[in-house]
Amino acid sequence: MDVAIIGAGAIGGYYGARLAHGGHTVHFLAHSEYDHLKAHGLRVDSVEGDFSIPANELHVYNDVVDMPPCDLVCVATKATANDDVLPILWPVMKPDGVLLVMQNGFGIEQQLAARHARVHIFSGLCFICAFREGPGHVRHTAYGAITLAPLNPDDQVRLGQLEHLLTAAGLEVSTQPDVVTARFRKLVWNIPFNGLSVVLDATTKDLAESPAADRLVRALMAEVVEAAAACGVTIDAGFIDEMAGSVAGMAEYSPSMRLDYLAHRPLEIDALYRNVAAYAKDHGYTMARTEQLADELDYLQARYLV
Amino acid sequence: MDVAIIGAGAIGGYYGARLAHGGHTVHFLAHSEYDHLKAHGLRVDSVEGDFSIPANELHVYNDVVDMPPCDLVCVATKATANDDVLPILWPVMKPDGVLLVMQNGFGIEQQLAARHARVHIFSGLCFICAFREGPGHVRHTAYGAITLAPLNPDDQVRLGQLEHLLTAAGLEVSTQPDVVTARFRKLVWNIPFNGLSVVLDATTKDLAESPAADRLVRALMAEVVEAAAACGVTIDAGFIDEMAGSVAGMAEYSPSMRLDYLAHRPLEIDALYRNVAAYAKDHGYTMARTEQLADELDYLQARYLV
Numbered sequence: 001m002d003v004a005i006i007g008a009g010a011i012g013g014y015y016g017a018r019l020a021h022g023g024h025t026v027h028f029l030a031h032s033e034y035d036h037l038k039a040h041g042l043r044v045d046s047v048e049g050d051f052s053i054p055a056n057e058l059h060v061y062n063d064v065v066d067m068p069p070c071d072l073v074c075v076a077t078k079a080t081a082n083d084d085v086l087p088i089l090w091p092v093m094k095p096d097g098v099l100l101v102m103q104n105g106f107g108i109e110q111q112l113a114a115r116h117a118r119v120h121i122f123s124g125l126c127f128i129c130a131f132r133e134g135p136g137h138v139r140h141t142a143y144g145a146i147t148l149a150p151l152n153p154d155d156q157v158r159l160g161q162l163e164h165l166l167t168a169a170g171l172e173v174s175t176q177p178d179v180v181t182a183r184f185r186k187l188v189w190n191i192p193f194n195g196l197s198v199v200l201d202a203t204t205k206d207l208a209e210s211p212a213a214d215r216l217v218r219a220l221m222a223e224v225v226e227a228a229a230a231c232g233v234t235i236d237a238g239f240i241d242e243m244a245g246s247v248a249g250m251a252e253y254s255p256s257m258r259l260d261y262l263a264h265r266p267l268e269i270d271a272l273y274r275n276v277a278a279y280a281k282d283h284g285y286t287m288a289r290t291e292q293l294a295d296e297l298d299y300l301q302a303r304y305l306v
Numbered sequence: 307m308d309v310a311i312i313g314a315g316a317i318g319g320y321y322g323a324r325l326a327h328g329g330h331t332v333h334f335l336a337h338s339e340y341d342h343l344k345a346h347g348l349r350v351d352s353v354e355g356d357f358s359i360p361a362n363e364l365h366v367y368n369d370v371v372d373m374p375p376c377d378l379v380c381v382a383t384k385a386t387a388n389d390d391v392l393p394i395l396w397p398v399m400k401p402d403g404v405l406l407v408m409q410n411g412f413g414i415e416q417q418l419a420a421r422h423a424r425v426h427i428f429s430g431l432c433f434i435c436a437f438r439e440g441p442g443h444v445r446h447t448a449y450g451a452i453t454l455a456p457l458n459p460d461d462q463v464r465l466g467q468l469e470h471l472l473t474a475a476g477l478e479v480s481t482q483p484d485v486v487t488a489r490f491r492k493l494v495w496n497i498p499f500n501g502l503s504v505v506l507d508a509t510t511k512d513l514a515e516s517p518a519a520d521r522l523v524r525a526l527m528a529e530v531v532e533a534a535a536a537c538g539v540t541i542d543a544g545f546i547d548e549m550a551g552s553v554a555g556m557a558e559y560s561p562s563m564r565l566d567y568l569a570h571r572p573l574e575i576d577a578l579y580r581n582v583a584a585y586a587k588d589h590g591y592t593m594a595r596t597e598q599l600a601d602e603l604d605y606l607q608a609r610y611l612v
Contacts, residue, residue, distance in 0.1 A: 200602060210608060211604075213605050216602065216605070219597070219598065289595065292525065296518075302518060
C-alpha cells in the first residue's frame with residue numbers, strides 16, 4: 001500500500017518510519033529535513049527499540065507534485081502551516097483515498113472536507129511523547145497510541161481497514177465514533193498542558209509537582225468537558241482525573257507548543273484554542289479560561305513573531 | 307494632628323511625607339528602612355516637585371510600642387504581611403481614632419474591624435505610580451489621588467474630616483459611599499494589570515501596546531464588573547474603557563506586584579485575587595478568569611518562595 005507522510009517532523013517521522021518498517025511504501029514530503037533525509041535517511045530512537053531507514057530505502061520529496069498518488073495520506077505538519085499545506089495535497093491523493101489528520105487541534109477535518117469532497121477524512125490523534133532530536137532524527141520517549149475517528153460516521157469499513165493497517169504496523173490503536181468527540185477528548189489534555197507549559201515556562205514534570213498547576217489544569221479540563229457537553233459530546237468526569245494524573249509518572253517532557261515557543265516558531269493557537277472556543281460559542285458556551293490562555297499565548301508569541 | 311504611617315515603602319513614604327510636609331506630626335513605623343531613615347531622613351522625588359524630610363525632623367520607629375497613640379493611623383505595609391501587622395496596631399491607635407487602609411486588595415477593612423471594634427475604619431485607595439527608588443527614597447512618577455470610603459456608611463462626619471485633612475495636605479481626594487464599592491472599582495484596574503504584568507513579564511506600556519493584552523485586560527475587567535454587580539455594586543460599563551485606556555498614555559511602569567515578583571517577595575495574591583473571588587462566590591458568582599490568573603501567580607511565586 002502506498003502511504004504519503006506530509007511533514008517529516010517528530011510525528012510524521014515516527015509514524016511514517018513505523019509504517020515503512022511495517023512493510024509499506026512510504027513517501028515523505030519534507031522541507032527543512034529534505035537534504036538531510038536524502039543523504040542520511042531517517043533515524044528513530046524509541047523506547048520500544050531504536051531503528052532507522054537508510055537513505056537508499058527512503059522515499060523523500062520536497063515538492064508534492066513529484067509524489068505518486070497514495071491510498072493513505074497522513075498530514076503531520078504543524079497546524080500553523082495549514083493555509084499553505086491543505087490546498088496543495090491534490091497530487092498525492094487517490095480520488096477515493098484516505099486522508100488521516102495527525103495534527104493537534106480542532107476543526108481541521110472540516111476545513112479539509114470543504115476542499116476535498118471525494119476523499120475519506122479521518123482524525124488520527126497521536127498520544128505520544130516524541131520530539132525531533134535533530135535533522136532526520138526522532139526521539140520517542142513514551143506512549144505512541146493513535147485514536148482514529150471518521151469525519152463521516154458512515155465510513156466504518158474504511159475505519160476498520162485503517163485500524164488494521166496501523167495495528168499490523170505495531171501501533172496501539174483505538175477508535176472514537178466521530179471526529180468531534182475524538183478531538184474534544186484529546187483537547188482535555190492538550191489545552192491545559194500545551195498552553196501552561198508556555199505561559200508558566202514549565203515542563204509536564206514541573207506542572208505535575210505543583211498544586212497551583214494542578215488547579216489550573218483541572219479547571220481548564222473541566223471547561224473543555226463542559227464545552228463538549230454543550231456541543232453534545234459526553235466525556236465522563238473520571239477522564240479528567242485520568243488526564244490530569246497522566247503527567248504524574250511522566251519523565252520531564254515539553255509539550256510541542258513549548259518546543260515551538262522556545263524555538264520562536266508560530267504557536268498552534270488557532271488549532272488548539274480558537275477553533276474549539278468558536279465552535280463552543282456557536283453552541284452557546286463561552287470557554288473563558290481557554291480564551292484567556294489563548295490571549296496570553298498570543299501576547300507571548302507576538303514578542304518574537306512579526 | 308498626630309498621624310501614624312505603618313510601613314515606609316513607596317505608599318507610606320509618599321503619603322506620609324506629604325502629610326508631614328503639610329504640617330502634621332507624622333510617626334513612621336519602619337523595619338528594613340529604619341536605620342536609613344534615622345540617619346538620612348526621607349526623600350521624595352515627585353513629578354509635582356521634589357522634597358525631603360531631614361532626619362532630625364523625621365519621627366521614625368522600629369517598634370509599634372514606642373509610638374504615641376495617634377488620631378489617624380495609615381496602614382501602608384504590603385497586604386502579605388497583614389497576619390503580622392494587623393494584630394500589633396493597638397498601641398498606636400487612639401480609642402476613637404481613624405484607621406485608614408491604604409493597601410491594595412479586598413476584605414482588609416473587615417478583617418481589621420473584627421479586631422478593632424471601636425476604631426473608625428476607612429479605605430484610602432491610592433491611584434498612584436510610585437515606587438521605592440532605594441532606602442528612604444521614593445519616586446513618584448504619575449497620579450497620586452486617594453479615594454476614601456467608610457467601612458461604616460454612617461461615618462460621614464469623619465469621612466468629611468479625613469477628606470479635608472488630605473486635601474489640605476495638597477492631595478487630590480474623592481469619596482465612595484462604602485468600602486466594597488471603592489474596592490471593587492480599584493480592582494477593575496489592579497486585577498488585570500498587576501497579575502498580567504507578572505505572568506506576561508510586562509510593563510504597563512508593553513501591555514498597552516498589545517492587542518492580545520488589551521483583550522485580556524478588558525475581559526478581566528468585565529469579570530470584575532460582573533462580580534461587583536452580583537454583589538450589589540453597580541459599575542458603569544464606561545469605567546472599563548476608562549481604566550483599560552489609562553495605561554495608553556502612561557510612561558513605562560511596573561505595577562507593585564511585578565516589582566515584588568522581580569525582587570522575589572511574596573505576591574499579594576490573597577488580597578488582590580482570592581479574597582474578592584471568595585466574596586463573589588458567596589454571592590453566587592464565579593470569577594473564573596481571576597482565579598486562573600491567581601493560580602498562575604501561585605505557580606510562579608512558588609518557584610522562589612519556599
